[in-house]
Amino acid sequence: MELLIWNVVLSFISAIIIWVIKSHADEVKRIQILLNRTREEHLDKFVTKADMHNDFNRVIARLDRLDEKLDAFMKEQRSAIN
Numbered sequence: 001m002e003l004l005i006w007n008v009v010l011s012f013i014s015a016i017i018i019w020v021i022k023s024h025a026d027e028v029k030r031i032q033i034l035l036n037r038t039r040e041e042h043l044d045k046f047v048t049k050a051d052m053h054n055d056f057n058r059v060i061a062r063l064d065r066l067d068e069k070l071d072a073f074m075k076e077q078r079s080a081i082n
Helices: 002-041 049-081
Strands: none
Touching: none
């Protein structure tokens, strides 16, 4: 009789553990599907490497022009003082 009760208890505990593992596995699968959908939906919102380089080069060119103007302004100021 004790063996029967012990088997029932162990079976019940095993069933609960298996159910918890299955529910977690299902949740992980659901999250993976949502993550893949998110990646597909937002793929067009990412910047390509070429676009990034073009924009960065434009910023650097503007900074170079600003530097040249600042240098010219500084030379004018120095010549005005002397």
